[in-house]
Amino acid sequence: MTWVTKLRGAGKSPPRVGLKEIGWSWLGAFLGIAAVALIHFKLLAGTDLLLLIGSFGASAVLIYGAVKSPLAQPRNLLGGHVLSALIGVASYQLLHPWPWLACAVAVATAIACMHLTKTLHPPGGATALIAVIGGDQIHALGYLYALIPAASGALVMLIVALLVNNLAKTQRYPEFWW
Amino acid sequence: MNRDAEHSCQVVVTDEDIYQAMKEIPGYLDITVGDFREVYQVAFRNALERLREVIPVARVMTRDVVTVSVAAAAAEVAQRMAEQGVSGVPVLDAEGKVAGVISEKDFLVLMGAGRHRSFMEVVARCLGTRGCVAAPMKAKTAAELMSTPALTVDPETSTARVAELFHAHRINRAPVVDASGRLVGIVTRSDLLRAAGPSEVAP
Numbered sequence: 608m609t610w611v612t613k614l615r616g617a618g619k620s621p622p623r624v625g626l627k628e629i630g631w632s633w634l635g636a637f638l639g640i641a642a643v644a645l646i647h648f649k650l651l652a653g654t655d656l657l658l659l660i661g662s663f664g665a666s667a668v669l670i671y672g673a674v675k676s677p678l679a680q681p682r683n684l685l686g687g688h689v690l691s692a693l694i695g696v697a698s699y700q701l702l703h704p705w706p707w708l709a710c711a712v713a714v715a716t717a718i719a720c721m722h723l724t725k726t727l728h729p730p731g732g733a734t735a736l737i738a739v740i741g742g743d744q745i746h747a748l749g750y751l752y753a754l755i756p757a758a759s760g761a762l763v764m765l766i767v768a769l770l771v772n773n774l775a776k777t778q779r780y781p782e783f784w785w
Numbered sequence: 786m787n788r789d790a791e792h793s794c795q796v797v798v799t800d801e802d803i804y805q806a807m808k809e810i811p812g813y814l815d816i817t818v819g820d821f822r823e824v825y826q827v828a829f830r831n832a833l834e835r836l837r838e839v840i841p842v843a844r845v846m847t848r849d850v851v852t853v854s855v856a857a858a859a860a861e862v863a864q865r866m867a868e869q870g871v872s873g874v875p876v877l878d879a880e881g882k883v884a885g886v887i888s889e890k891d892f893l894v895l896m897g898a899g900r901h902r903s904f905m906e907v908v909a910r911c912l913g914t915r916g917c918v919a920a921p922m923k924a925k926t927a928a929e930l931m932s933t934p935a936l937t938v939d940p941e942t943s944t945a946r947v948a949e950l951f952h953a954h955r956i957n958r959a960p961v962v963d964a965s966g967r968l969v970g971i972v973t974r975s976d977l978l979r980a981a982g983p984s985e986v987a988p
Contacts, residue, residue, distance in 0.1 A: 617819055618800060618817060618818050618819045619804075619818070620817075621804075621807055621814065621816070621817060621818065622804060622807050622808040624811075624812060624813045625811060627811070628811055628812050628813065672813060673813045673815050674812055674813070675812055675813070675814060675815065676813075676815035677815070678815065679815075777811035777812065778811070778812055
C-alpha cells in the first residue's frame, strides 16, 4: 500500500446512532458535567481547589456518547486521568523553564504510559497538558492535581455514567471494570 | 487453508452486512467497518484452525454402527452392507471387540482386483472371463475376508490426527473404541469432510 493510496482511505464512515441514544448521551453528559461543575462553582469557590478541567468535556463524549468504547471504560477513565495528571505535573516541575518541551513531553509520555498500562483515555492527554499550561492555581496544587481535580472529577462523572447509562434499555455500562 | 478461510468469509460477510449490523446494534460502536472486517476475518481463521485441530473424533463419528460377526458368511456380510448402504463394516469377535474391518475393497481383491484394488479392474476381468467373479468367495467367512488387525482410534483422538492416519494407511474409515475396547462408533472420510467443511463453522 503506497502512501497515496493510504491517504485516500477505504470504506465509509460508520452509521449515525439512533435518536434515543443521542438523547441518553445528552442527558448523561448534562448530569455528569452539571455534577462536577456544581461542586466546582458552589462548594470549592473561594478555596484553592478546583474540580472542573477542560479534559472532562472530552471524557463526557466518551463515557456518555460512546458507552461501549474500550476507551470509555472505568479502568481507562480513572487510570487515564490519574496517570496523565501525575505525568503532567512531573513534566511541569522538571521542565518548566522550557514550556514548549514540558507540554510535548507531558502529552507524549502520557499516551505511552496509558498504552503500557492499558488505560488509554484520550482526555488524559488534555489532563497532562493542563498540568503544564493550566496556570498558577493548577501549578500550586502540585501532585494533588492527580487527586483533585483529576481522580475526583473523573469519579463523579463515573458515578453519573453508572446511573444514567444503565437506565436506557439498550445500553449497559461498563463493559468491564478493570 | 488460510486463503480458503479468508475467501469463504469474504463471501459470508460483506461490508454492507457489517454496516447494517452496526446500524441495528443500538449505541455508538467505536470501530470502523474495515476494522471490524479485519477482526472478523482473523477471528474466523483462528476459529477454523482451532476447530480443525481440536475436534475430538467423538463429535463427528457415526454412533449407530453397522457391524458383522467374525463367523458371518461372505454373502451375509455383502447383503448387510448392501442393505445398510455402507461401504465398510467393523467385524466383531465373540466378546464384542473389534477383530477387523471389511470394506468394499476387500471384496474387490477377492474378485480379482489387482494393484489398484479398483472396481474397474474387476469389471475388466469380468468382461474377459466367463462366470461370476464373486463365486470364489462364497465359502469364506468374515474372519477370512477382513483386514486385520483393524486400525482403531479412541473417542478423544482429534479429527486432524484421524485424517493423518487415513492418509498414511490409505483407509477410509476407522472403528472408534473406548478404553475397554468396546465399539462406540465409526469415523469415515465423509465425517471428516463434514467436520472441516465451511457450512459447519460459518455463522
